[in-house]
Amino acid sequence: MPATDDLLVDVAALAGELADPEPAATAAPTVLDVRWRLAGPPGRGDYAAGHLPGAVFVDLDADLCGAPGPDGRHPLPDPAALQRVLRAAGVLTSHPVVVYDAGDGLAAARAWWTLRWAGHTRVRVLDGGYPAWVTAGHPVTTEVPTPAPGDVTVRPGGLPVLDADAAAALAAGDGVLLDVRAAPRYRGDTEPIDPVAGHVPGAVNLPTTEHVDPDGRLRAAAALRTRFAEAGVEPGVRVGAYCGSGVTAAHTVFALHLAGHEHAGLYVGSWSHWLTDPDRPVATGAGT
Numbered sequence: 001m002p003a004t005d006d007l008l009v010d011v012a013a014l015a016g017e018l019a020d021p022e023p024a025a026t027a028a029p030t031v032l033d034v035r036w037r038l039a040g041p042p043g044r045g046d047y048a049a050g051h052l053p054g055a056v057f058v059d060l061d062a063d064l065c066g067a068p069g070p071d072g073r074h075p076l077p078d079p080a081a082l083q084r085v086l087r088a089a090g091v092l093t094s095h096p097v098v099v100y101d102a103g104d105g106l107a108a109a110r111a112w113w114t115l116r117w118a119g120h121t122r123v124r125v126l127d128g129g130y131p132a133w134v135t136a137g138h139p140v141t142t143e144v145p146t147p148a149p150g151d152v153t154v155r156p157g158g159l160p161v162l163d164a165d166a167a168a169a170l171a172a173g174d175g176v177l178l179d180v181r182a183a184p185r186y187r188g189d190t191e192p193i194d195p196v197a198g199h200v201p202g203a204v205n206l207p208t209t210e211h212v213d214p215d216g217r218l219r220a221a222a223a224l225r226t227r228f229a230e231a232g233v234e235p236g237v238r239v240g241a242y243c244g245s246g247v248t249a250a251h252t253v254f255a256l257h258l259a260g261h262e263h264a265g266l267y268v269g270s271w272s273h274w275l276t277d278p279d280r281p282v283a284t285g286a287g288t
Contacts, residue, residue: 004221007112007258009098009124011136018054029098030091030150031055034064035130036107038247046102050140052133055100056089056147060107060247064114070276072269073193073245074110076161082118083154090147091120100126100133103216106208109251113266119155125254128217159253160265162240164274167267171202175238178231179203180252181271185244188284193244196275198282200242205286206231208248211255224259233261242267242274 009017017029033055035043047057058064063085066075077085091097097115101107108125115123126133134140162170171177179199184190186205191197199205210227213219219227233239239261243249246268256264267273274280 004258005124007124007254008127008218010127011133011138014098014126014133015136015138018052029096029124030089030147032089032091032097032099032111033057033101033130034060034099034107034111035102036060037102043102043107046130048142050134050142051130052100053139053141053143054145056145058085058089058111060110064111068272070273072273072276074247074268075273076117076156076268077114079118079154079156082114083152086115086118086120086152086154087150088147089150091115091150091152093120093150093152096122096124098124098126100129103129103131105129105212105216105218105254106247106251109254110247112254113159113250117156117159117161118152119158120152121158128215132217160240160263162242162265162267164267164269164277164280166265167200167240167242167274168202168280170238170240170265171200173202175240176232177203177267178206178233178239178241178249178252180206180208180241180243180249182207182209183286187286188282194271194275196282198284199271200274201281201283203242203283204231206252208243208252208255211252218255218258221258221260224255228256228259228261235260238263238265240265240267242270244270245272246270 099111188197241249
């Protein structure tokens with residue numbers, strides 16, 4: 001079972017790592033600002049208004065995902081293109097990475113997942129994101145750093161990826177497929193983004209919002225394990241997650257890792273990909 005410290009870092013610990021005047025060569029973290037919103041302007045404007053000292057902005061849509069299309073709205077990035085982005089951001093093979101967002105953990109979790117999928121194992125999410133850093137009184141800056149080029153090599157396959165067939169197999173009884181969207185979207189009552197409402201037949205609805213406390217931070221590992229068990233995710237059970245386009249589902253995969261389910265798969269294309277084939281079935285209603 002992974003230690004929480006391997007996945008999350010709190011603001012006090014990160015501030016200490018960044019303030020160390022002589023950090024160990026393998027301990028100085030590369031900090032990536034991945035603030036993003038599903039609707040509205042990109043997060044680059046937020047970054048320009050203030051960010052953690054030394055943090056480099058990486059755009060979730062343009063840098064960490066492929067172009068929207070038949071593979072979904074947030075498909076896997078081209079490995080060579082991702083490698084160029086990460087090297088330009090100063091990501092080093094021997095140094096850990098810390099990612100942060102605007103506090104809800106969604107973009108940070110997808111960034112964490114993408115780097116882990118790309119083969120970089122030492123990646124943590126800043127607990128509470130930028131708001132927690134500011135609330136704690138730590139310094140921010142508008143200075144844009146010029147990092148030395150990184151040397152990271154992207155090697156896809158570090159985390160399991162589900163395609164439509166694999167997701168359908170889990171939902172059909174090979175394991176548990178979690179639909180992490182809000183219940184009205186799962187039931188098909190409404191669909192604000194995609195052309196068809198509903199869910200993958202057999203999928204279990206477990207909104208990713210149930211994994212966070214009222215302050216927006218992820219619940220403790222024990223509480224997460226209990227909630228996942230209530231949804232049928234017990235030790236040894238194969239599990240995967242999907243959402244609309246693979247962002248909020250990455251948040252659930254991150255929560256699954258915190259709960260000890262390190263082999264959870266992400267259906268990256270998610271509902272936006274499932275619907276590209278009209279022969280794939282669509283279920284509605286509260287049942288699976």
